[in-house]
Amino acid sequence: MKAIVFSEDGEIASQMVNYLKGKAEVIASTLTEEKEKCIRAGAEKLYLLSGIAEPENISEAISEIKNATGADYIFIGSTANGRDIAGILSAKEDMKPISEITSFEINDGKATVTRFLYGGKAVSTEETSATLYVYAPGISESARAESDTPTETIQLKEPSVKPESEEPKTSGGVDLEKAKIIVSVGRGLGSKEGLGIAEELAKKVNGEIAGSRPVCLDYHWLSEDRQVGLSGKKVKPKVYIALGISGQIQHIAGIRGAKTVIAINKDKSAPIFEECDYGIVGDLFQIVPKLISAL
Amino acid sequence: MQYIDGGSVGYNIAVLIKVIPDLEQIKAASGTGQIQIEKVPLRLDILSEHAIEAAVQLKEKYGGKVTGFIFGNNESIPLMKKAYAMGVDEGLVITGYKENNPTLTASVISEKLKSLQFDIIVLGNQSADTYTGLLPGMIASKINARLIGNVLSIEIEGKEVKARKSLEKKIEVVKAQMPVVISVTQETNQPRLPPVMQIMAAGRKTIQSEEYKGQTPSYTLTKSRVAPKSERKKQIFEKPEDGIQAVVRVIKEEAR
Ligand SMILES: Cc1cc2nc3c(=O)[nH]c(=O)nc-3n(C[C@H](O)[C@H](O)[C@H](O)COP(=O)(O)OP(=O)(O)OC[C@H]3O[C@@H](n4cnc5c(N)ncnc54)[C@H](O)[C@@H]3O)c2cc1C
Ligand SMILES: Nc1ncnc2c1ncn2[C@@H]1O[C@H](COP(=O)(O)O)[C@@H](O)[C@H]1O
Numbered sequence: 001m002k003a004i005v006f007s008e009d010g011e012i013a014s015q016m017v018n019y020l021k022g023k024a025e026v027i028a029s030t031l032t033e034e035k036e037k038c039i040r041a042g043a044e045k046l047y048l049l050s051g052i053a054e055p056e057n058i059s060e061a062i063s064e065i066k067n068a069t070g071a072d073y074i075f076i077g078s079t080a081n082g083r084d085i086a087g088i089l090s091a092k093e094d095m096k097p098i099s100e101i102t103s104f105e106i107n108d109g110k111a112t113v114t115r116f117l118y119g120g121k122a123v124s125t126e127e128t129s130a131t132l133y134v135y136a137p138g139i140s141e142s143a144r145a146e147s148d149t150p151t152e153t154i155q156l157k158e159p160s161v162k163p164e165s166e167e168p169k170t171s172g173g174v175d176l177e178k179a180k181i182i183v184s185v186g187r188g189l190g191s192k193e194g195l196g197i198a199e200e201l202a203k204k205v206n207g208e209i210a211g212s213r214p215v216c217l218d219y220h221w222l223s224e225d226r227q228v229g230l231s232g233k234k235v236k237p238k239v240y241i242a243l244g245i246s247g248q249i250q251h252i253a254g255i256r257g258a259k260t261v262i263a264i265n266k267d268k269s270a271p272i273f274e275e276c277d278y279g280i281v282g283d284l285f286q287i288v289p290k291l292i293s294a295l
Numbered sequence: 296m297q298y299i300d301g302g303s304v305g306y307n308i309a310v311l312i313k314v315i316p317d318l319e320q321i322k323a324a325s326g327t328g329q330i331q332i333e334k335v336p337l338r339l340d341i342l343s344e345h346a347i348e349a350a351v352q353l354k355e356k357y358g359g360k361v362t363g364f365i366f367g368n369n370e371s372i373p374l375m376k377k378a379y380a381m382g383v384d385e386g387l388v389i390t391g392y393k394e395n396n397p398t399l400t401a402s403v404i405s406e407k408l409k410s411l412q413f414d415i416i417v418l419g420n421q422s423a424d425t426y427t428g429l430l431p432g433m434i435a436s437k438i439n440a441r442l443i444g445n446v447l448s449i450e451i452e453g454k455e456v457k458a459r460k461s462l463e464k465k466i467e468v469v470k471a472q473m474p475v476v477i478s479v480t481q482e483t484n485q486p487r488l489p490p491v492m493q494i495m496a497a498g499r500k501t502i503q504s505e506e507y508k509g510q511t512p513s514y515t516l517t518k519s520r521v522a523p524k525s526e527r528k529k530q531i532f533e534k535p536e537d538g539i540q541a542v543v544r545v546i547k548e549e550a551r
Contacts, residue, residue, distance in 0.1 A: 009463070054469070055432065055442060055444060056441070056442060059432075078428070079462070079463055080420070080444060080445040080460070080461065080462050080463060080480075081444065081445075081462060083420070083421070083428035083429060083431075083432070083444075084431055084432045084442055084444040084445075084478075085432065086428075086429055086432060087397075087401075087428070087429040087430065087431055087432020087433040087434075087435075087436070088432040088433070088435065088436045088442065089432075090397070090398065090429060090432070090433055091401065091432065091433040091436035091437050092436055096398055096514045097397055097398070097429050098515065099397075099425070099426060099427045099428060099429060100426050100427075100428075112518070115426075116426065116523075117330075117424065117425060117426070117520065118316070118318050118321050118330065118332070118424050119318040119423055119424065119426075120523070121318065121321050121323070121330065121522060121523075122321075122323075122330040122520045122521060122522060122523075123520070123521055123522075123523045124517060124519070124520045125517070125518040125519045125520075126515045126516065126517050126518060127515070127516045127518060128514060128515040128516070129514045129515075130514055130515065134428070134429070160441055160471060160472070161441050161442065161443060161469050161470070161471040162469060162470045162471065163467055163468070163469050164457070164468045164469060164470055165467075165468045166465045166466060166467045166468065167465060167466045167468075168464070168465050169462075169463075169464055169465055169466060180549075180550075181546075181549070181550060205546055205550055206550065217481070217482060218482075224463075225463065225464070230426070231421070238549040238550075239545065239546055239549045239550070241546075252523075253523075256523060259549070260545055260549060261527060262542050262545065262546075268531075268533070273529065273531050274525065274527075274529065275525050275527055276527055276529065276531075277527045277528040277529070277530065277545075278528065278530050278531075278532070278538065278541055278542050278545060279529070279530070279531040279532065279538070280531075280532050280535055280538030280539065280542065281531065281532065281533045281535075281538075282535045282538075286535070287535050287538075287539065290535070290539055291539050291542060291543065294539055294540070294543045295543055295546065295547070
């Protein structure tokens with residue numbers, strides 16, 4: 001099998017290359033700006049898309065790559081634009097799609113995938129003849145090959161959706177997927193001021209700060225790239241410390257890869273206690289300071 | 296701008312609404328862990344509710360008409376009432392939905408949209424049950440409309456739509472000419488809770504329905520659908536002092 005991988009995020013594109021190596025002949029593609037993150041991912045060839053990039057003209061370029069290489073499979077990283085690109089490609093190229101895969105195996109041309117359904121309540125194992133796959137970032141690591149991949153640049157066509165301006169999202173440039181220890185906070189923090197104590201703990205254990213969706217998305221106590229869960233990052237630290245997080249299934253979906261989960265929550269019946277290795281029932285504002293001084 | 300219903304000026308807006316099982320009520324069978332969704336009550340997909348809210352707000356601000364579409368089955372029909380109560384003017388339920396098959400859903404809905412000449416089509420960026428996220432691109436492509444995905448806010452001027460797109464690392468402001476397909480994110484708005492009067496009025500409105508009689512070509516075979524296994528130790532301490540001791544030990548061990 002011959003597969004094209006694309007993500008406008010070079011790191012995600014590299015992860016896909018590494019994940020598919022040994023299963024397929026892999027051709028990578030990303031945006032020119034992301035070249036450095038992808039040039040040593042270990043693909044057979046790297047296509048760099050240059051110009052104003054919108055899902056519409058990116059999907060056209062991927063179609064071009066498909067024609068040029070005769071690839072029969074396409075893998076797209078699941079990002080906001082990535083899913084739009086996958087949708088367009090699926091319709092244009094008449095390729096059957098499958099979304100948010102968390103694993104992919106292929107035997108005699110028959111693929112088996114797993115993915116979450118029902119908001120993370122179910123893991124579905126499916127046998128499929130789909131040829132277009134949307135890859136859930138973070139299910140594998142990227143690797144670094146010995147040498148650079150040969151590249152070719154494709155000039156993107158003028159899109160009909162015109163970008164006018166952009167604002168950066170506040171981000172600390174964190175790489176939560178790579179963190180060894182994560183201190184994660186939920187609505188139980190009460191207010192942004194509550195963050196101080198969590199940050200102190202994170203510093204003490206040399207960890208990164210993360211949060212549940214309300215904390216990142218609704219209240220903006222943390223930047224969005226620190227959201228853990230089904231619609232956020234899938235993390236796999238050695239220790240994940242959940243402070244004031246109830247442990248809804250969508251949050252749990254992001255921490256299944258953690259080796260040890262520690263939870264502090266004042267509600268004894270919080271679902272997080274079903275999904276942790278060590279749990280302390282109590283007020284985080286009383287427990288965390290004690291924990292810090294005991295460390 | 297178009298003339299709608301031979302009189303009022305405004306935009307012809309479509310909103311795509313998915314009916315899904317109430318996720319909160321889905322249980323796994325004890326023992327096998329098999330997920331059971333039979334008999335789970337239905338509700339509107341939360342992202343579809345955000346889409347309805349966005350469509351109705353556009354109508355309220357710029358004038359026009361909102362038509363809701365559900366590709367579902369007979370049980371889905373009454374759920375259109377909630378969309379009416381939220382401000383959707385007309386609704387069509389296409390029955391005959393069998394399983395999650397984005398390709399089929401996109402083509403069934405696109406066929407309808409094509410014949411009706413919409414200016415704006417609003418939908419969710421990822422439905423809450425299957426998390427597919429493919430319909431926006433598929434529909435835009437099939438009806439040959441511009442796609443503006445994952446938007447936070449929308450403004451209209453004449454035939455031009457300007458929107459803020461929420462991407463992972465940035466917010467991008469884009470412009471496009473109608474017809475446009477717009478997918479909304481959860482941050483876009485807060486879906487309204489319709490007042491009782493509106494709910495009652497909605498109950499009296501007719502809901503059109505028709506059946507999709509074509510095939511459902513399946514390309515995926517589900518082998519199993521089980522609750523994710525938790526192999527966590529679940530040592531819970533109700534005395535914080537004991538808990539702190541245990542936790543300190545673990546952290547020191549792992550952080551080495
Ligand atoms: C489609 C979809 C996708 C989603 N994706 C995600 C996702 O990626 N990530 C995510 O996190 N969520 C996601 N969610 C939301 C998820 O369902 C929950 O709403 C969310 O995880 C709850 O966040 P929380 O635990 O911070 O808040 P809450 O559920 O409100 O929990 C707060 C907890 O803090 C405890 N608490 C309060 N005060 C204290 C104190 N002083 N000390 C100790 N404990 C205290 C409470 O007992 C409670 O358990 C998604 C939802 C949907 C529908
Ligand atoms: N069967 C359906 N009928 C109507 N609208 C749908 C249907 N499935 C998905 N949608 C719409 O498409 C959005 C994205 O869904 P999906 O691509 O399936 O994740 C949803 O939030 C709905 O607005």
